[in-house]
Amino acid sequence: MASGTPTPSSEFEMNICFVGAGYVGGPTAAVMAKFCPTIKFTVVDLDRRRIDGWNSDILPIYEPGLQELVEAMRGKNLFFSTDVGKGIDAADIVMVAVNTPNKPFGAGYDLAAYESVSRSIAQHSNSSKIIVEKSTVPVRTAERMRQIFDSNKKRPDIQLEILSNPEFLAEGTAVKNLENPDRVLVGGLETKEGQEAVRVLVEVYRKWVPANRIITTNLWSSELGKLAANAMLAQRVSSMNSMSALCEVSGANVEELKRILGSDPRIGSQFLNASVGFGGSCLEKDLCGLVYLCESYHLDEVADYWRSVLKINDYQKARFSRNVVSKMFDNVKGKNIAIYGFAFKKDTGDIRLSPAIDICRQLLKEGARLFIYDPKASHVEMIAEFPAAQGFPQERISLERNAYTCATETHAICILTDWTEFKNLDYERIYRSMQKPAFIFDGRNLLDAPQLKAIGFHVVSIGKQ
Numbered sequence: 001m002a003s004g005t006p007t008p009s010s011e012f013e014m015n016i017c018f019v020g021a022g023y024v025g026g027p028t029a030a031v032m033a034k035f036c037p038t039i040k041f042t043v044v045d046l047d048r049r050r051i052d053g054w055n056s057d058i059l060p061i062y063e064p065g066l067q068e069l070v071e072a073m074r075g076k077n078l079f080f081s082t083d084v085g086k087g088i089d090a091a092d093i094v095m096v097a098v099n100t101p102n103k104p105f106g107a108g109y110d111l112a113a114y115e116s117v118s119r120s121i122a123q124h125s126n127s128s129k130i131i132v133e134k135s136t137v138p139v140r141t142a143e144r145m146r147q148i149f150d151s152n153k154k155r156p157d158i159q160l161e162i163l164s165n166p167e168f169l170a171e172g173t174a175v176k177n178l179e180n181p182d183r184v185l186v187g188g189l190e191t192k193e194g195q196e197a198v199r200v201l202v203e204v205y206r207k208w209v210p211a212n213r214i215i216t217t218n219l220w221s222s223e224l225g226k227l228a229a230n231a232m233l234a235q236r237v238s239s240m241n242s243m244s245a246l247c248e249v250s251g252a253n254v255e256e257l258k259r260i261l262g263s264d265p266r267i268g269s270q271f272l273n274a275s276v277g278f279g280g281s282c283l284e285k286d287l288c289g290l291v292y293l294c295e296s297y298h299l300d301e302v303a304d305y306w307r308s309v310l311k312i313n314d315y316q317k318a319r320f321s322r323n324v325v326s327k328m329f330d331n332v333k334g335k336n337i338a339i340y341g342f343a344f345k346k347d348t349g350d351i352r353l354s355p356a357i358d359i360c361r362q363l364l365k366e367g368a369r370l371f372i373y374d375p376k377a378s379h380v381e382m383i384a385e386f387p388a389a390q391g392f393p394q395e396r397i398s399l400e401r402n403a404y405t406c407a408t409e410t411h412a413i414c415i416l417t418d419w420t421e422f423k424n425l426d427y428e429r430i431y432r433s434m435q436k437p438a439f440i441f442d443g444r445n446l447l448d449a450p451q452l453k454a455i456g457f458h459v460v461s462i463g464k465q
């Protein structure tokens with residue numbers, strides 16, 4: 001427990017409050033609640049609909065295993081509330097897991113939510129606490145937080161010690177990642193108080209995470225560590241995607257390349273899939289944030305290096321939609337195209353910055369009529385990506401509830417998300433229901449191309465001639 005913190009009056013040994021009930025706050029609190037039955041977890045958020053969702057049978061986000069876990073823990077040592085002030089005041093540890101998007105005009109992170117939470121923490125803290133940066137933030141954010149605390153806290157004797165503990169979960173495997181993390185990173189100031197706070201947080205994680213998977217560093221390495229990890233992951237995707245373009249013109253095969261590269265332990269075998277590009281709320285945002293950060297330190301060459309990773313991602317999305325048009329006789333005007341998958345990856349309903357958005361927008365511009373099916377993405381969120389006010393033709397967008405009806409009478413299918421469901425469909429039945437020639441553009445190299453060709457499909461895969 002934080003030094004100077006009064007013992008909580010309830011039956012729990014400690015109170016932890018998560019601020020932000022999103023893709024990070026909700027699952028992380030649920031998993032921690034499972035492994036720390038003597039700690040009370042309260043997840044607070046300003047968004048009433050989100051909190052109502054967490055307190056209902058239909059959670060606001062989809063993650064395999066999450067519904068069962070929340071149902072098992074809710075009301076025992078896991079609680080969801082909109083009372084942000086009360087949650088903060090009662091906590092020994094406050095985990096800040098609010099969103100840190102980019103500014104809409106592209107100049108780095110929009111840390112408005114972070115600043116607002118920092119002010120709330122100062123305003124509502126009647127006792128000393130450990131404040132944990134769980135969100136991904138630019139390096140030295142803790143310094144700004146400290147300034148807000150120092151000039152706004154209620155009493156000088158209240159100690160608000162800031163730690164960095166960035167979250168490495170991946171959507172779609174969040175529960176698994178949290179239950180069995182590769183590593184937990186905890187960064188603190190190299191002061192007596194900072195190190196004591198690190199010890200307290202590490203002790204919480206030690207309830208289920210082996211000591212050798214807990215990395216402790218200084219505060220700034222931890223903040224930058226998360227940004228660097230996302231940048232390296234994005235770079236890997238762009239590296240393979242750049243190779244896929246070369247494969248397509250040279251006769252090399254990107255799947256074979258993946259085997260060759262993956263067998264080198266220095267390179268490693270994970271994250272080597274060529275695709276329509278990366279998406280999601282993190283990689284692009286954190287790359288943009290990193291580029292801005294480098295520029296603000298006048299490291300222009302470093303900024304250019306990371307900017308090129310983003311450039312390849314945009315290129316890959318544009319290349320995919322161009323390919324669809326060119327293979328369909330340079331014309332998709334008035335043609336029906338089935339879109340299989342809109343989420344940025346399988347096993348999540350999250351469509352934030354999904355490559356499907358840009359690809360569908362481009363196909364609509366070319367005059368296609370789209371039939372979109374995703375097993376988990378919300379129809380309301382999907383249609384919001386094509387606002388009528390911006391000229392998107394609503395009459396040419398149809399949201400489907402089933403992969404078979406989605407493909408009926410279409411000229412082509414684009415596989416944009418790697419949902420396992422798409423592997424197990426009856427493609428003979430689908431082929432019979434489509435217009436001919438029937439195309440499949442496999443943007444994830446998910447399907448068995450020779451088998452589809454034997455059925456009669458024209459198959460276009462990523463990184464294969």
Ligand SMILES: NC(=O)c1ccc[n+]([C@@H]2O[C@H](COP(=O)([O-])OP(=O)(O)OC[C@H]3O[C@@H](n4cnc5c(N)ncnc54)[C@H](O)[C@@H]3O)[C@@H](O)[C@H]2O)c1
Pocket residue numbers: 019020021022023024025044045046047050084097098099100113116117134135136137167168169170171281282
């Ligand atoms: N989504 C991921 O896979 C993932 C993985 C690792 C790290 N991260 C990072 O974690 C952070 C959160 O990501 P997310 O995907 O959970 O975001 P999210 O948008 O799903 O959730 C953030 C929540 O914070 C709430 N919020 C905003 N301001 C608030 C305030 N002042 N008080 C209370 N609540 C407030 C919002 O209402 C929202 O529900 C980001 O920095 C992100 O980069 C995300």
